[in-house]
Amino acid sequence: MQSIAIVDYGMGNVRSVQKAIEHVSPDDEVILTDDAELINNADRIVFPGQGAMGACMQALNNHGLVDVIKSCAHEKPFLGICLGLQLLFDHSEENDGTDGLSIISGDVIKFPKNNLKIPHMGWNTVKHTMDHPLWHNIDDNARFYSVHSYYVKESDASIVAGSTNYGIDFTCAIAKDNMFAVQFHPEKSQHDGLQLLTNFVNWKG
Amino acid sequence: MSLAKRIIPCLDVRDGRVVKGVQFVNIKDAGDPVEVAKRYDDEGADEITFLDITASHEGRDTTIHMVESIAEQVFIPLTVGGGIRKAQDVRVMLNAGADKVAVNSAAISNPDLINQLCERFGSQCIVIAIDAKKVSDSPLKWEIFTHGGRNTTGIDAVEWAVKMTQGDKGAGEVLLTSMDCDGVKTGFDLDLTRAVSDAVDVPVIASGGVGNLEHLSEGVLQGGADAVLAASIFHFGEYTVAEAKEAMQKNGIEVRL
Numbered sequence: 122m123q124s125i126a127i128v129d130y131g132m133g134n135v136r137s138v139q140k141a142i143e144h145v146s147p148d149d150e151v152i153l154t155d156d157a158e159l160i161n162n163a164d165r166i167v168f169p170g171q172g173a174m175g176a177c178m179q180a181l182n183n184h185g186l187v188d189v190i191k192s193c194a195h196e197k198p199f200l201g202i203c204l205g206l207q208l209l210f211d212h213s214e215e216n217d218g219t220d221g222l223s224i225i226s227g228d229v230i231k232f233p234k235n236n237l238k239i240p241h242m243g244w245n246t247v248k249h250t251m252d253h254p255l256w257h258n259i260d261d262n263a264r265f266y267s268v269h270s271y272y273v274k275e276s277d278a279s280i281v282a283g284s285t286n287y288g289i290d291f292t293c294a295i296a297k298d299n300m301f302a303v304q305f306h307p308e309k310s311q312h313d314g315l316q317l318l319t320n321f322v323n324w325k326g
Numbered sequence: 327m328s329l330a331k332r333i334i335p336c337l338d339v340r341d342g343r344v345v346k347g348v349q350f351v352n353i354k355d356a357g358d359p360v361e362v363a364k365r366y367d368d369e370g371a372d373e374i375t376f377l378d379i380t381a382s383h384e385g386r387d388t389t390i391h392m393v394e395s396i397a398e399q400v401f402i403p404l405t406v407g408g409g410i411r412k413a414q415d416v417r418v419m420l421n422a423g424a425d426k427v428a429v430n431s432a433a434i435s436n437p438d439l440i441n442q443l444c445e446r447f448g449s450q451c452i453v454i455a456i457d458a459k460k461v462s463d464s465p466l467k468w469e470i471f472t473h474g475g476r477n478t479t480g481i482d483a484v485e486w487a488v489k490m491t492q493g494d495k496g497a498g499e500v501l502l503t504s505m506d507c508d509g510v511k512t513g514f515d516l517d518l519t520r521a522v523s524d525a526v527d528v529p530v531i532a533s534g535g536v537g538n539l540e541h542l543s544e545g546v547l548q549g550g551a552d553a554v555l556a557a558s559i560f561h562f563g564e565y566t567v568a569e570a571k572e573a574m575q576k577n578g579i580e581v582r583l
Contacts, residue, residue: 132448134420134423134424134425134451136397136420136421136422136423137397137423137425140397140398140401140423141401144398144401171447171448171450171451172447172448172450173448173494176445176448216494234527238527238528238529238530238552239527239528240449240450240498240528240529241329242450242498242499242528242529242552243329243330243331243332243372243529243552243553244329244330244332244372244582245328245329245330246328264330264582266372266402266403268450268498269450270449286328287328287329306403308401309401309402309403309425310401310402311367311401311402314401315401
């Protein structure tokens with residue numbers, strides 16, 4: 122049995138993430154926690170996040186979780202979801218400019234208006250831009266559910282694992298060593314989403 | 327290939343049962359909410375909306391358990407509405423497994439509520455639900471009504487939709503119901519849908535009036551809706567969600583199959 126820690130710093134609906142992980146991994150210990158020690162001792166980390174980037178950074182600081190996130194992101198299988206992808210970057214345009222965790226080099230940018238509805242909300246296609254164990258048994262261009270107004274722009278194109286088009290092509294998944302992070306919500310993306318979570322809990326990292 | 331238009335079956339739940347009536351009267355039973363939600367998930371629904379029309383506090387606890395039960399078995403977005411008045415109500419529903427919470431009449435009595443909720447929980451999970459009724463044909467004009475369409479507020483529906491969604495702390499989505507069309511099965515109020523969809527920057531869900539599959543396509547193509555919501559055409563076995571998607575695709579609309 123392995124332990125999977127879902128980082129709960131009070132931002133957004135982490136219950137959905139917990140229910141989905143428990144569903145795909147019924148024999149593992151799934152912990153919803155803001156305890157740095159429990160996170161540090163877990164075998165795998167899921168790092169979700171919803172709402173605004175400024176509030177998320179504030180909450181991570183208030184819960185004393187910045188250091189443990191930074192170390193875990195380099196040490197064990199680590200899955201970022203939604204804001205949990207954006208927070209890994211250097212800087213976001215949101216909230217008049219917010220610094221992120223600077224684990225990944227790059228910025229978080231607001232979608233251009235282009236007569237499109239913002240937030241980008243709903244089921245869009247995800248194009249695989251690299252082979253990766255987390256795409257196992259998931260078709261190229263399968264649809265995943267997203268809801269976001271900002272997207273990530275990485276400095277290093279070699280970490281892009283998936284892209285989506287919404288007026289522009291943007292990066293919706295990145296992969297680097299033991300890290301994988303997605304803009305969409307696998308916990309809300311039915312069969313393909315559950316497959317991605319299954320791939321994560323089985324991933325060597 | 328880009329963003330798909332969404333089909334959202336709606337469960338109106340009273341005292342633990344899915345019900346549907348014509349303009350809130352002649353209520354018919356349509357089954358157990360958890361079973362119904364699972365069926366729609368299997369058929370390919372893009373989201374599920376759960377509207378609690380129970381008045382009592384005991385009923386409220388039943389609703390929370392049902393939301394928990396649905397969220398454990400259905401891994402698509404779940405919106406819960408009905409009786410949401412304050413931050414604690416939102417917190418309880420999100421903890422039960424809802425992904426979005428719809429706020430309706432409480433936003434009218436406290437116009438700052440939406441901003442407060444979005445600041446705390448994020449715009450992505452706050453939906454402004456608007457029940458509108460036509461008050462003039464020329465010029466076209468709709469106003470917000472409460473209490474199942476019986477009480478007028480005098481608030482212009484299009485202006486209200488803009489006000490509730492603008493800025494960083496506005497609602498992330500509009501659930502727009504025509505009280506004139508709800509339950510009548512003659513199609514959406516397309517003028518209303520188009521007026522609101524053109525006026526706001528966020529996605530709009532058209533609701534009220536679907537009686538056949540062509541109505542769903544009209545909501546998107548003529549109304550400009552990003553998502554279409556229907557209840558009775560799915561509840562009583564007239565059509566499946568899968569059939570609805572095929573029909574929309576035939577009309578050139580991008581859907582998730």
